[in-house]
Amino acid sequence: MTKTLIRGRLLSFLRRPEAIDDTASYRYEEDGGLLVENGRIVASGAYAGVRDVAGDADEIDHRPHLILPGLIDTHLHFPQMQVIGSYAANLLEWLNTYTFPEECRFVESEHAARIARHFYDEMIRHGTTTAVAYCSVHKASADAYFAEALKRGMRMIGGKVMMDRNAPQGLLDTPEMGYDETRAVIAEWHGKGRNHVAITPRFAITSTPAQMEMTAALAREFPDLHIQTHLSENHDEIRFTSELYPEAIDYTDVYAKYGLLGRKSLFGHCIHLSEREADAMSEAGAVAVHCPTSNLFLGSGLFPLKSLSRREKPVRIGVATDVGGGTSYSMLKTMDEAYKIQQLLGERLNPFESFYHMTLGNAEALSLADRIGTLEAGTDADFVVLDAAATPAMALKMEVVRSLTDELFLLQTLGDDRAVRETYVAGRPMKAML
Numbered sequence: 001m002t003k004t005l006i007r008g009r010l011l012s013f014l015r016r017p018e019a020i021d022d023t024a025s026y027r028y029e030e031d032g033g034l035l036v037e038n039g040r041i042v043a044s045g046a047y048a049g050v051r052d053v054a055g056d057a058d059e060i061d062h063r064p065h066l067i068l069p070g071l072i073d074t075h076l077h078f079p080q081m082q083v084i085g086s087y088a089a090n091l092l093e094w095l096n097t098y099t100f101p102e103e104c105r106f107v108e109s110e111h112a113a114r115i116a117r118h119f120y121d122e123m124i125r126h127g128t129t130t131a132v133a134y135c136s137v138h139k140a141s142a143d144a145y146f147a148e149a150l151k152r153g154m155r156m157i158g159g160k161v162m163m164d165r166n167a168p169q170g171l172l173d174t175p176e177m178g179y180d181e182t183r184a185v186i187a188e189w190h191g192k193g194r195n196h197v198a199i200t201p202r203f204a205i206t207s208t209p210a211q212m213e214m215t216a217a218l219a220r221e222f223p224d225l226h227i228q229t230h231l232s233e234n235h236d237e238i239r240f241t242s243e244l245y246p247e248a249i250d251y252t253d254v255y256a257k258y259g260l261l262g263r264k265s266l267f268g269h270c271i272h273l274s275e276r277e278a279d280a281m282s283e284a285g286a287v288a289v290h291c292p293t294s295n296l297f298l299g300s301g302l303f304p305l306k307s308l309s310r311r312e313k314p315v316r317i318g319v320a321t322d323v324g325g326g327t328s329y330s331m332l333k334t335m336d337e338a339y340k341i342q343q344l345l346g347e348r349l350n351p352f353e354s355f356y357h358m359t360l361g362n363a364e365a366l367s368l369a370d371r372i373g374t375l376e377a378g379t380d381a382d383f384v385v386l387d388a389a390a391t392p393a394m395a396l397k398m399e400v401v402r403s404l405t406d407e408l409f410l411l412q413t414l415g416d417d418r419a420v421r422e423t424y425v426a427g428r429p430m431k432a433m434l
Ligand SMILES: [Zn+2]
Pocket: 075, 076, 077, 230, 268, 322, 325
């Protein structure tokens, strides 16, 4: 396969920034080069040095734009593309009125395949190269999701949802069906191309204890797989969960009792955790996934991102869109809203932290930092080209921007898919092909 040399301004994080002036937390090359071969980054650094080892590589010049690792979205729902922007009072009303009826349609393979095509188009349009999605309860939805990921060569994580109560008949499996179909999805898709299958009980409310036992069995049989579910999003949800699982100390304990609390476990929301729950999450190394646009849209609450990460027992944190509860596919927009939530809590979230979270931070949350979320040599060639002057309003503001800090903050505050000039997946420019 031919080599490609990509030129532009490179920004890649090495670890979580501790402060706005923590320049040791990232690598920035004003005139940088990435040498790509066979879907991998084989050299990365100052352009002059990379060019010296590039031989007869084709060259693509993205100057003056910024090149970052591909953005990562750690929680969203692939069957909710036609649920986004539905007018509901709160989580449970939104689920029952809009979401559950819509997800019923994914029993049809053709519908699932069509929405999967749109789903990946939106990922690419928004610069997201890896996402972690819930499919619907139907195996056909997971088949469509992974088939399309394979076609596009993307590193994607997803799972067939397991749910056997408190939803319409068309959305229910049984403990045995959930187990068998999840095993079938793992056998057919896990490790195929860049696909990762996640064990996916929707949340405690929609699974009986019998189904949770089957989920526990899957987690024991496949200890390397991700597990994804929802936790502590809304007060009515928390109350209902404690009625359904009276023997559990609290909501987190429901999952802990079934062995679902571990380093590969991704818990959507975690807004209202008690100190005990945060300790339990921290001790297990489980990940709290912050979904700001969804939390604001559904009025669920303000996620204590800063206080969870600086406590004595810090909680690992991911960030995500949570489409269709979330209102944008853009990780830039997502961090714009995350910033505002911290403002309301009297906290500051600096732009370096935000861009860390969208890239390396989320890769670390997924235990995949050796492959994605970075521009280091040896990793997957998934990256995004961002233009901070993409719209007239952004271009006007860029006239007075003097620092990388301000440029990143402008991208986060005014940016969306229009700021994404190109999205590379395994070294191939994908946005141009849409
Ligand atoms: Zn969700």
